[in-house]
Amino acid sequence: MSTWRNWSGLETASPREVSAPVDAAAVVAAVTRAAESGRQVKMVGTGHSFTAISAPEDVMLRPERLAGIVEVDRDAMTVTALAGTPLHVLNEQLARLGLSLHNMGDIAEQTLAGATSTGTHGTGGVKASLSAQLCGLELVTGTGEVLRASRTENPDVFAAARIGLGALGVLTSVTFEVEPLGVLEAHEQPLGWAEGLDRYDEFVADNHHVDMYWFPHTDAMQVKTNNRLDLDPAEAEPLSSLRAWLDDDFVANTLFGVVNRIGNLRPATVPRLNRFAGRLLSERRYSDIPHKVFTTPRTVVFKEMEYAVPRDQGLAALREARARIERSPWRISFPVEIRQTPADDITLGTSTGRESMYLAFHVNAQTDHRAYFAAMEEIMVAHGGRPHWGKVHTRTAEQLALSYPRYEEFLALRDRLDPHRVFDNAYLRRVLG
Ligand SMILES: Cc1cc2nc3c(=O)[nH]c(=O)nc-3n(C[C@H](O)[C@H](O)[C@H](O)COP(=O)(O)OP(=O)(O)OC[C@H]3O[C@@H](n4cnc5c(N)ncnc54)[C@H](O)[C@@H]3O)c2cc1C
The missing domain is CATH 3.40.462.10 (FAD-linked oxidases, C-terminal domain)
Known part of the structure:
Protein backbone atom coordinates (compact mmCIF):
# COMPACT_ATOMS: atom_id res chain seq x y z
CA MET A 1 0.00 0.00 0.00
CA SER A 2 1.42 3.44 -0.84
CA THR A 3 0.72 6.78 0.79
CA TRP A 4 -0.67 9.92 -0.85
CA ARG A 5 -0.28 13.25 0.93
CA ASN A 6 -1.41 16.68 -0.23
CA TRP A 7 0.91 19.72 -0.45
CA SER A 8 -0.13 21.21 2.90
CA GLY A 9 0.06 17.85 4.67
CA LEU A 10 -3.52 18.25 5.86
CA GLU A 11 -4.86 15.24 3.96
CA THR A 12 -3.46 11.75 3.45
CA ALA A 13 -4.74 8.55 1.87
CA SER A 14 -3.49 5.01 1.33
CA PRO A 15 -4.42 3.83 -2.17
CA ARG A 16 -4.29 0.08 -2.68
CA GLU A 17 -3.09 0.32 -6.26
CA VAL A 18 -1.16 2.96 -8.20
CA SER A 19 -0.56 3.36 -11.92
CA ALA A 20 0.43 6.12 -14.32
CA PRO A 21 -1.57 5.88 -17.57
CA VAL A 22 0.13 7.03 -20.79
CA ASP A 23 -2.97 7.67 -22.87
CA ALA A 24 -6.77 7.58 -23.00
CA ALA A 25 -6.76 3.82 -23.73
CA ALA A 26 -4.81 3.15 -20.52
CA VAL A 27 -7.26 5.31 -18.58
CA VAL A 28 -10.22 3.43 -20.12
CA ALA A 29 -8.61 0.13 -19.12
CA ALA A 30 -8.01 1.31 -15.53
CA VAL A 31 -11.54 2.71 -15.15
CA THR A 32 -13.19 -0.37 -16.68
CA ARG A 33 -11.17 -2.72 -14.49
CA ALA A 34 -12.10 -0.77 -11.38
CA ALA A 35 -15.79 -0.52 -12.35
CA GLU A 36 -15.99 -4.27 -12.98
CA SER A 37 -14.52 -5.06 -9.60
CA GLY A 38 -16.60 -2.45 -7.73
CA ARG A 39 -13.57 -0.29 -6.87
CA GLN A 40 -13.01 3.47 -6.96
CA VAL A 41 -10.49 5.29 -9.15
CA LYS A 42 -9.04 8.73 -8.53
CA MET A 43 -6.78 10.59 -10.94
CA VAL A 44 -4.66 12.95 -8.89
CA GLY A 45 -2.84 16.11 -9.88
CA THR A 46 0.06 17.42 -7.81
CA GLY A 47 -1.99 17.44 -4.58
CA HIS A 48 -2.06 21.23 -4.33
CA SER A 49 -5.68 21.18 -3.19
CA PHE A 50 -6.01 21.82 0.52
CA THR A 51 -9.13 19.63 0.66
CA ALA A 52 -9.30 15.86 0.24
CA ILE A 53 -10.92 16.37 -3.17
CA SER A 54 -8.22 14.30 -4.86
CA ALA A 55 -7.71 11.79 -2.04
CA PRO A 56 -7.32 8.39 -3.76
CA GLU A 57 -8.95 5.86 -1.46
CA ASP A 58 -8.61 2.80 -3.68
CA VAL A 59 -6.95 2.99 -7.13
CA MET A 60 -4.76 6.04 -7.74
CA LEU A 61 -3.92 7.22 -11.26
CA ARG A 62 -0.85 9.44 -11.36
CA PRO A 63 -0.52 12.27 -13.90
CA GLU A 64 3.15 12.37 -14.90
CA ARG A 65 3.01 10.22 -18.05
CA LEU A 66 -0.06 11.98 -19.40
CA ALA A 67 1.82 15.18 -20.18
CA GLY A 68 2.76 17.39 -23.12
CA ILE A 69 1.24 19.59 -25.82
CA VAL A 70 -0.54 17.60 -28.52
CA GLU A 71 -1.89 20.28 -30.87
CA VAL A 72 -1.41 23.97 -31.60
CA ASP A 73 -4.04 25.60 -33.84
CA ARG A 74 -2.80 29.09 -34.70
CA ASP A 75 -5.89 29.94 -36.78
CA ALA A 76 -8.28 29.15 -33.95
CA MET A 77 -5.68 30.31 -31.35
CA THR A 78 -6.13 27.17 -29.27
CA VAL A 79 -3.68 24.72 -27.70
CA THR A 80 -4.48 21.18 -26.65
CA ALA A 81 -2.37 19.51 -23.96
CA LEU A 82 -2.55 16.22 -22.10
CA ALA A 83 -4.36 16.55 -18.80
CA GLY A 84 -1.43 15.78 -16.49
CA THR A 85 0.83 18.49 -17.94
CA PRO A 86 2.10 20.80 -15.18
CA LEU A 87 0.95 24.38 -15.70
CA HIS A 88 4.54 25.70 -15.59
CA VAL A 89 5.50 23.32 -18.41
CA LEU A 90 2.58 24.55 -20.52
CA ASN A 91 3.50 28.17 -19.75
CA GLU A 92 7.12 27.67 -20.80
CA GLN A 93 6.21 25.78 -23.98
CA LEU A 94 3.58 28.36 -24.92
CA ALA A 95 6.13 31.16 -24.43
CA ARG A 96 8.51 29.41 -26.83
CA LEU A 97 5.64 29.28 -29.34
CA GLY A 98 4.98 33.02 -28.85
CA LEU A 99 1.68 32.23 -27.04
CA SER A 100 0.25 32.63 -23.56
CA LEU A 101 -2.76 31.88 -21.39
CA HIS A 102 -4.87 34.93 -20.58
CA ASN A 103 -4.71 34.66 -16.81
CA MET A 104 -3.82 32.26 -13.98
CA GLY A 105 -3.40 31.97 -10.21
CA ASP A 106 -0.37 32.60 -7.99
CA ILE A 107 1.57 29.40 -8.66
CA ALA A 108 2.13 27.11 -11.65
CA GLU A 109 2.94 23.76 -10.03
CA GLN A 110 -0.51 22.23 -10.56
CA THR A 111 -1.52 19.92 -13.39
CA LEU A 112 -3.87 21.31 -16.03
CA ALA A 113 -6.65 18.86 -15.13
CA GLY A 114 -6.18 19.37 -11.39
CA ALA A 115 -6.20 23.15 -11.65
CA THR A 116 -9.23 23.33 -13.92
CA SER A 117 -11.20 20.66 -12.03
CA THR A 118 -11.36 22.90 -8.95
CA GLY A 119 -11.81 26.24 -10.75
CA THR A 120 -8.32 27.62 -10.09
CA HIS A 121 -8.41 31.36 -10.75
CA GLY A 122 -6.29 34.47 -10.71
CA THR A 123 -7.60 37.99 -10.60
CA GLY A 124 -9.22 40.34 -13.10
CA GLY A 125 -9.04 39.83 -16.84
CA VAL A 126 -11.89 38.76 -19.04
CA LYS A 127 -12.11 35.09 -17.96
CA ALA A 128 -13.00 33.98 -14.44
CA SER A 129 -10.54 31.10 -14.13
CA LEU A 130 -8.30 28.66 -15.98
CA SER A 131 -11.45 26.54 -16.43
CA ALA A 132 -13.18 29.46 -18.18
CA GLN A 133 -10.27 29.60 -20.66
CA LEU A 134 -11.04 26.04 -21.78
CA CYS A 135 -12.76 25.58 -25.11
CA GLY A 136 -12.62 21.79 -25.27
CA LEU A 137 -11.82 18.67 -23.29
CA GLU A 138 -11.73 14.90 -23.53
CA LEU A 139 -12.71 12.67 -20.65
CA VAL A 140 -13.18 9.00 -19.83
CA THR A 141 -16.51 8.48 -18.06
CA GLY A 142 -17.30 6.02 -15.28
CA THR A 143 -18.58 3.56 -17.87
CA GLY A 144 -15.32 3.71 -19.81
CA GLU A 145 -16.68 5.84 -22.65
CA VAL A 146 -14.35 8.47 -24.18
CA LEU A 147 -16.27 11.74 -24.60
CA ARG A 148 -15.15 14.96 -26.24
CA ALA A 149 -16.88 18.16 -25.20
CA SER A 150 -16.93 21.77 -26.37
CA ARG A 151 -19.57 24.47 -26.84
CA THR A 152 -20.83 22.56 -29.90
CA GLU A 153 -20.07 18.91 -29.04
CA ASN A 154 -21.74 17.52 -25.89
CA PRO A 155 -22.35 21.08 -24.64
CA ASP A 156 -24.02 19.83 -21.44
CA VAL A 157 -20.84 17.95 -20.53
CA PHE A 158 -18.72 20.98 -21.46
CA ALA A 159 -20.82 23.23 -19.20
CA ALA A 160 -20.04 21.09 -16.16
CA ALA A 161 -16.78 19.22 -16.79
CA ARG A 162 -14.64 22.35 -16.99
CA ILE A 163 -14.98 22.34 -13.18
CA GLY A 164 -15.81 18.66 -12.78
CA LEU A 165 -14.33 18.15 -9.25
CA GLY A 166 -12.99 14.83 -10.54
CA ALA A 167 -16.57 13.53 -10.26
CA LEU A 168 -17.57 13.25 -13.92
CA GLY A 169 -14.65 11.40 -15.45
CA VAL A 170 -10.90 11.32 -15.93
CA LEU A 171 -9.82 14.17 -18.18
CA THR A 172 -7.25 13.02 -20.71
CA SER A 173 -6.72 16.29 -22.60
CA VAL A 174 -7.82 19.89 -22.34
CA THR A 175 -7.91 22.64 -24.98
CA PHE A 176 -7.25 26.24 -23.97
CA GLU A 177 -7.94 29.45 -25.82
CA VAL A 178 -4.59 31.25 -26.02
CA GLU A 179 -3.39 34.70 -26.98
CA PRO A 180 -0.19 36.07 -28.51
CA LEU A 181 2.63 36.29 -25.97
CA GLY A 182 2.52 39.82 -24.61
CA HIS A 388 -13.17 27.28 -3.54
CA TRP A 389 -13.48 23.56 -4.27
CA GLY A 390 -9.79 22.94 -3.64
CA LYS A 391 -9.44 24.92 -0.40
CA VAL A 392 -10.48 24.13 3.17
CA HIS A 393 -14.22 24.51 3.87
CA THR A 394 -16.97 22.68 5.74
CA ARG A 395 -19.95 23.06 3.38
CA THR A 396 -22.12 20.05 2.64
CA ALA A 397 -24.24 18.97 -0.32
CA GLU A 398 -27.45 20.37 1.22
CA GLN A 399 -25.84 23.76 1.80
CA LEU A 400 -24.06 23.93 -1.55
CA ALA A 401 -27.30 23.08 -3.38
CA LEU A 402 -28.62 26.44 -2.19
CA SER A 403 -25.53 28.30 -3.46
CA TYR A 404 -25.60 26.99 -7.02
CA PRO A 405 -28.67 27.55 -9.22
CA ARG A 406 -27.67 24.63 -11.49
CA TYR A 407 -26.50 22.23 -8.79
CA GLU A 408 -29.15 19.61 -9.70
CA GLU A 409 -28.02 19.74 -13.32
CA PHE A 410 -24.50 18.72 -12.20
CA LEU A 411 -25.90 15.84 -10.12
CA ALA A 412 -28.00 14.59 -13.03
CA LEU A 413 -24.96 14.64 -15.32
CA ARG A 414 -22.93 12.79 -12.67
CA ASP A 415 -25.64 10.11 -12.51
CA ARG A 416 -25.34 9.73 -16.28
CA LEU A 417 -21.52 9.79 -16.58
CA ASP A 418 -20.65 7.93 -13.38
CA PRO A 419 -23.71 5.85 -12.45
CA HIS A 420 -21.72 3.44 -10.27
CA ARG A 421 -19.67 6.18 -8.53
CA VAL A 422 -16.33 4.88 -9.75
CA PHE A 423 -14.86 8.35 -9.07
CA ASP A 424 -16.28 8.74 -5.57
CA ASN A 425 -14.38 9.62 -2.42
CA ALA A 426 -15.32 11.03 0.99
CA TYR A 427 -14.97 14.66 -0.13
CA LEU A 428 -17.33 14.13 -3.08
CA ARG A 429 -19.84 12.36 -0.85
CA ARG A 430 -19.80 15.44 1.42
CA VAL A 431 -20.18 18.08 -1.32
CA LEU A 432 -22.32 16.17 -3.84
CA GLY A 433 -24.15 13.66 -1.64
C1 LIG B 1 0.69 27.17 -2.82
C2 LIG B 1 -0.66 27.12 -3.50
C3 LIG B 1 -1.10 28.20 -4.23
C4 LIG B 1 -2.36 28.16 -4.85
N1 LIG B 1 -2.78 29.26 -5.55
C5 LIG B 1 -4.01 29.26 -6.09
C6 LIG B 1 -4.50 30.40 -6.79
O1 LIG B 1 -3.80 31.40 -6.96
N2 LIG B 1 -5.77 30.35 -7.26
C7 LIG B 1 -6.58 29.26 -7.08
O2 LIG B 1 -7.73 29.31 -7.50
N3 LIG B 1 -6.13 28.16 -6.46
C8 LIG B 1 -4.88 28.13 -5.97
N4 LIG B 1 -4.43 27.00 -5.33
C9 LIG B 1 -5.28 25.81 -5.32
C10 LIG B 1 -4.93 24.86 -6.49
O3 LIG B 1 -4.78 25.56 -7.69
C11 LIG B 1 -6.06 23.85 -6.70
O4 LIG B 1 -6.35 23.21 -5.52
C12 LIG B 1 -5.75 22.84 -7.79
O5 LIG B 1 -6.84 21.98 -7.93
C13 LIG B 1 -4.52 21.98 -7.55
O6 LIG B 1 -4.20 21.27 -8.71
P1 LIG B 1 -3.47 19.86 -8.61
O7 LIG B 1 -2.86 19.52 -9.93
O8 LIG B 1 -2.59 19.83 -7.45
O9 LIG B 1 -4.72 18.90 -8.42
P2 LIG B 1 -5.15 18.01 -7.16
O10 LIG B 1 -5.28 18.88 -5.98
O11 LIG B 1 -4.26 16.83 -7.06
O12 LIG B 1 -6.60 17.54 -7.65
C14 LIG B 1 -7.65 18.45 -7.73
C15 LIG B 1 -8.86 17.78 -8.38
O13 LIG B 1 -8.58 17.53 -9.74
C16 LIG B 1 -8.92 16.20 -10.03
N5 LIG B 1 -8.11 15.72 -11.14
C17 LIG B 1 -6.77 15.71 -11.26
N6 LIG B 1 -6.44 15.19 -12.45
C18 LIG B 1 -7.59 14.87 -13.08
C19 LIG B 1 -7.91 14.31 -14.34
N7 LIG B 1 -6.95 13.97 -15.22
N8 LIG B 1 -9.20 14.14 -14.65
C20 LIG B 1 -10.19 14.50 -13.79
N9 LIG B 1 -9.94 15.02 -12.58
C21 LIG B 1 -8.66 15.21 -12.25
C22 LIG B 1 -8.63 15.45 -8.75
O14 LIG B 1 -9.24 14.18 -8.71
C23 LIG B 1 -9.24 16.42 -7.78
O15 LIG B 1 -10.63 16.28 -7.79
C24 LIG B 1 -3.18 27.00 -4.72
C25 LIG B 1 -2.73 25.91 -3.99
C26 LIG B 1 -1.47 25.96 -3.37
C27 LIG B 1 -1.00 24.78 -2.57
Missing part, protein backbone atom coordinates in the same frame (compact mmCIF):
# COMPACT_ATOMS: atom_id res chain seq x y z
CA VAL A 183 4.06 41.85 -21.83
CA LEU A 184 2.48 42.70 -18.49
CA GLU A 185 3.64 45.55 -16.34
CA ALA A 186 3.40 44.85 -12.62
CA HIS A 187 3.15 47.73 -10.17
CA GLU A 188 3.25 46.86 -6.48
CA GLN A 189 2.65 49.52 -3.87
CA PRO A 190 2.06 49.57 -0.12
CA LEU A 191 -0.96 51.49 1.11
CA GLY A 192 -3.11 51.86 4.21
CA TRP A 193 -6.35 49.98 4.94
CA ALA A 194 -8.62 53.01 4.50
CA GLU A 195 -7.04 54.03 1.19
CA GLY A 196 -7.02 50.42 -0.04
CA LEU A 197 -10.74 49.98 0.56
CA ASP A 198 -11.70 53.47 -0.63
CA ARG A 199 -9.79 53.05 -3.89
CA TYR A 200 -10.56 49.38 -4.50
CA ASP A 201 -13.23 50.00 -7.15
CA GLU A 202 -11.02 52.57 -8.84
CA PHE A 203 -8.10 50.09 -8.97
CA VAL A 204 -10.34 47.43 -10.49
CA ALA A 205 -11.81 49.83 -13.06
CA ASP A 206 -8.42 51.22 -14.11
CA ASN A 207 -6.32 48.04 -14.31
CA HIS A 208 -6.47 44.67 -16.04
CA HIS A 209 -5.61 42.63 -12.93
CA VAL A 210 -5.69 43.72 -9.27
CA ASP A 211 -4.39 41.64 -6.36
CA MET A 212 -4.61 43.13 -2.87
CA TYR A 213 -3.30 41.92 0.49
CA TRP A 214 -4.14 42.98 4.02
CA PHE A 215 -1.79 42.21 6.92
CA PRO A 216 -3.95 41.22 9.94
CA HIS A 217 -3.51 43.21 13.18
CA THR A 218 -2.20 46.19 11.16
CA ASP A 219 -3.45 48.89 8.80
CA ALA A 220 -0.98 47.77 6.13
CA MET A 221 -2.11 46.68 2.70
CA GLN A 222 -0.35 46.01 -0.56
CA VAL A 223 -1.82 46.28 -4.05
CA LYS A 224 -0.36 44.68 -7.16
CA THR A 225 -1.77 45.82 -10.49
CA ASN A 226 -0.85 44.11 -13.76
CA ASN A 227 -1.52 45.76 -17.10
CA ARG A 228 -0.89 44.70 -20.69
CA LEU A 229 1.67 46.86 -22.48
CA ASP A 230 1.84 47.29 -26.21
CA LEU A 231 5.41 45.92 -26.33
CA ASP A 232 7.33 43.06 -27.83
CA PRO A 233 8.43 40.54 -25.12
CA ALA A 234 12.07 41.42 -25.99
CA GLU A 235 11.37 44.97 -24.76
CA ALA A 236 10.16 43.87 -21.32
CA GLU A 237 12.04 45.14 -18.26
CA PRO A 238 12.05 42.26 -15.77
CA LEU A 239 13.45 42.54 -12.27
CA SER A 240 17.17 41.95 -12.04
CA SER A 241 17.87 38.42 -10.86
CA LEU A 242 19.25 39.86 -7.59
CA ARG A 243 16.06 41.89 -6.92
CA ALA A 244 13.84 38.96 -7.91
CA TRP A 245 15.78 36.68 -5.54
CA LEU A 246 15.75 39.27 -2.74
CA ASP A 247 12.03 40.13 -2.96
CA ASP A 248 10.38 36.94 -4.19
CA ASP A 249 12.66 34.31 -2.76
CA PHE A 250 14.43 35.75 0.27
CA VAL A 251 11.75 38.13 1.64
CA ALA A 252 8.58 36.33 0.46
CA ASN A 253 9.80 32.82 1.28
CA THR A 254 12.93 32.60 3.47
CA LEU A 255 12.38 35.64 5.70
CA PHE A 256 8.61 35.09 5.76
CA GLY A 257 9.29 31.48 6.79
CA VAL A 258 11.50 32.62 9.69
CA VAL A 259 8.96 35.25 10.76
CA ASN A 260 6.26 32.58 10.68
CA ARG A 261 8.28 30.21 12.83
CA ILE A 262 8.82 32.97 15.41
CA GLY A 263 5.11 33.82 15.28
CA ASN A 264 4.22 30.16 15.78
CA LEU A 265 6.45 29.85 18.83
CA ARG A 266 5.41 33.22 20.28
CA PRO A 267 1.96 34.19 18.90
CA ALA A 268 1.96 37.44 20.89
CA THR A 269 4.70 38.75 18.59
CA VAL A 270 2.60 38.33 15.41
CA PRO A 271 1.06 41.83 15.31
CA ARG A 272 4.55 43.35 15.69
CA LEU A 273 5.96 40.98 13.06
CA ASN A 274 3.12 41.87 10.67
CA ARG A 275 3.81 45.59 11.16
CA PHE A 276 7.48 44.85 10.43
CA ALA A 277 6.47 42.88 7.29
CA GLY A 278 4.21 45.79 6.25
CA ARG A 279 7.15 48.18 6.56
CA LEU A 280 9.35 45.91 4.43
CA LEU A 281 6.96 46.39 1.52
CA SER A 282 8.25 48.84 -1.01
CA GLU A 283 6.96 50.11 -4.32
CA ARG A 284 8.30 48.35 -7.40
CA ARG A 285 7.55 48.17 -11.10
CA TYR A 286 8.70 45.65 -13.65
CA SER A 287 7.44 44.07 -16.82
CA ASP A 288 7.69 40.53 -18.12
CA ILE A 289 5.84 37.86 -20.06
CA PRO A 290 2.52 37.04 -18.33
CA HIS A 291 3.27 33.81 -16.48
CA LYS A 292 6.38 35.35 -14.90
CA VAL A 293 4.28 38.25 -13.61
CA PHE A 294 1.34 36.16 -12.41
CA THR A 295 3.15 33.33 -10.62
CA THR A 296 5.85 33.05 -7.94
CA PRO A 297 7.25 30.02 -6.13
CA ARG A 298 5.84 29.37 -2.63
CA THR A 299 8.08 27.50 -0.22
CA VAL A 300 6.43 28.37 3.10
CA VAL A 301 3.81 25.66 3.51
CA PHE A 302 0.37 26.88 4.59
CA LYS A 303 -3.32 25.96 4.80
CA GLU A 304 -5.90 28.07 3.03
CA MET A 305 -9.62 28.74 2.84
CA GLU A 306 -11.01 30.96 0.07
CA TYR A 307 -14.56 32.10 -0.63
CA ALA A 308 -16.06 33.81 -3.65
CA VAL A 309 -18.67 36.36 -2.59
CA PRO A 310 -20.75 38.51 -4.95
CA ARG A 311 -18.53 41.43 -5.97
CA ASP A 312 -20.81 44.04 -4.38
CA GLN A 313 -20.63 42.21 -1.01
CA GLY A 314 -16.86 41.83 -1.01
CA LEU A 315 -15.68 44.92 0.84
CA ALA A 316 -18.38 44.56 3.51
CA ALA A 317 -17.31 40.93 4.03
CA LEU A 318 -13.68 42.03 4.29
CA ARG A 319 -14.52 44.72 6.88
CA GLU A 320 -16.42 42.16 8.95
CA ALA A 321 -13.53 39.72 8.68
CA ARG A 322 -11.15 42.38 10.02
CA ALA A 323 -13.49 43.29 12.88
CA ARG A 324 -13.84 39.60 13.81
CA ILE A 325 -10.05 39.05 13.75
CA GLU A 326 -9.54 42.12 15.95
CA ARG A 327 -12.06 40.85 18.54
CA SER A 328 -10.39 37.42 18.61
CA PRO A 329 -7.41 35.94 20.49
CA TRP A 330 -5.93 34.58 17.21
CA ARG A 331 -2.63 35.88 15.90
CA ILE A 332 -2.74 35.62 12.10
CA SER A 333 0.64 35.90 10.44
CA PHE A 334 -0.46 35.44 6.80
CA PRO A 335 -2.00 38.29 4.80
CA VAL A 336 -5.60 38.02 3.60
CA GLU A 337 -5.63 37.99 -0.21
CA ILE A 338 -8.33 39.88 -2.13
CA ARG A 339 -9.00 39.18 -5.80
CA GLN A 340 -11.92 39.49 -8.17
CA THR A 341 -13.12 37.83 -11.36
CA PRO A 342 -15.81 38.34 -13.97
CA ALA A 343 -18.79 35.96 -14.04
CA ASP A 344 -18.62 32.63 -15.88
CA ASP A 345 -21.19 30.12 -17.12
CA ILE A 346 -19.71 26.91 -15.66
CA THR A 347 -22.27 24.79 -13.79
CA LEU A 348 -20.39 24.65 -10.46
CA GLY A 349 -18.04 27.57 -11.11
CA THR A 350 -17.54 29.65 -7.96
CA SER A 351 -18.15 32.67 -10.19
CA THR A 352 -21.07 31.19 -12.08
CA GLY A 353 -23.59 33.87 -12.98
CA ARG A 354 -21.99 36.62 -10.94
CA GLU A 355 -18.96 38.86 -10.80
CA SER A 356 -17.10 37.79 -7.68
CA MET A 357 -14.65 38.96 -5.06
CA TYR A 358 -12.42 36.25 -3.63
CA LEU A 359 -11.23 36.50 -0.03
CA ALA A 360 -8.51 34.04 0.96
CA PHE A 361 -7.44 33.26 4.54
CA HIS A 362 -4.21 31.42 5.32
CA VAL A 363 -2.35 30.03 8.29
CA ASN A 364 1.00 28.33 8.59
CA ALA A 365 0.87 24.54 8.04
CA GLN A 366 1.60 23.97 11.76
CA THR A 367 -1.07 26.35 13.04
CA ASP A 368 -4.52 25.12 14.09
CA HIS A 369 -6.76 26.77 11.50
CA ARG A 370 -10.14 25.61 12.74
CA ALA A 371 -11.45 28.49 14.87
CA TYR A 372 -10.15 31.17 12.46
CA PHE A 373 -11.46 29.48 9.32
CA ALA A 374 -14.82 28.67 10.96
CA ALA A 375 -15.36 32.32 11.92
CA MET A 376 -14.33 33.58 8.48
CA GLU A 377 -16.49 30.96 6.80
CA GLU A 378 -19.54 32.10 8.78
CA ILE A 379 -19.02 35.66 7.53
CA MET A 380 -18.43 34.56 3.94
CA VAL A 381 -21.54 32.36 3.94
CA ALA A 382 -23.63 35.20 5.38
CA HIS A 383 -22.55 37.22 2.34
CA GLY A 384 -23.62 34.52 -0.11
CA GLY A 385 -20.11 33.08 -0.46
CA ARG A 386 -19.18 29.93 -2.33
CA PRO A 387 -16.08 27.99 -1.21
